Amino acid sequence: MPLILHDLEPLHWAVAGAGIALVTLALLSVTSHRLGVSTGFENVCALVVKAPYFGRDAIRGSNGWRLPLLGGLVLGGFLSAVLGGGWEPTWALGMFDTEIGWGPAGKLAWMFVGGLLIGFGTRLAGGCTSGHGIFGLSNLELPSLVSTVSFMAAGAVTTNLIYRVLV
Known part of the structure; x- marks a missing residue:
């Protein structure tokens, strides 16, 4: 079944699953960290808000990899939209x-x-x-x-x- 946008043929679901598994295993084996996006948003808030909640060790110690992960998610989504046929804010x-x-x-x-x-x-x-x-x-x-x-x-x-x- 073609995708809704631009009639592109989707990849098999197992390809995406294998990709997620590889990223998760690589993150765990290389950095000993768990994958999760919500803590990355706490990292962003910690850059702006100086509340004690955002100053705890779990937040302060994870900026080095979570902020680039969030940036990569935004950049990847943007590139996917542009390369998939165009992007137009609406x-x-x-x-x-x-x-x-x-x-x-x-x-x-x-x-x-x-x-x-x-x-x-x-x-x-x-x-x-x-x-x-x-x-x-x-x-x-x-x-x-x-x-x-x-x-x-x-x-x-x-x-x-x-x-x-x-x-």
């Missing part, structure tokens, strides 16, 4: 616009509140979907299984609530 949110239609201020508020909830959830769970879903599950950690199932269930419930009940 405020269009598809179904959100047609069904809810709050305008630019409403979209900004929606994204801000969503970001706060995601941040709260990742701190409550002790990590994000990449940390728990990729690294924690591969180590057969029960808290990661509970967190990943919770993330997926919350996403399914929220999507159904918004698009089947509210709209």
Whole structure:
């Protein structure tokens, strides 16, 4: 089945899985660190906010590799968009616009509140979907299984609530 954009043929899912496994194993074997993106955002906050929470050793000691990881994620996404047929910034949110239609201020508020909830959830769970879903599950950690199932269930419930009940 071709991708939605530009009718490109997708790679087999196993290729992406093998790539994620290689990155995870390389990170663990070379640096002895766990993969996870949410702590990287804490590193970014620590550069700006001088609260004691951001001064703890787990945050201060991981700037050397987490900040380049975040930069690589942004750069990789940008390059993928450009090389995949072009990139054009837009405020269009598809179904959100047609069904809810709050305008630019409403979209900004929606994204801000969503970001706060995601941040709260990742701190409550002790990590994000990449940390728990990729690294924690591969180590057969029960808290990661509970967190990943919770993330997926919350996403399914929220999507159904918004698009089947509210709209």
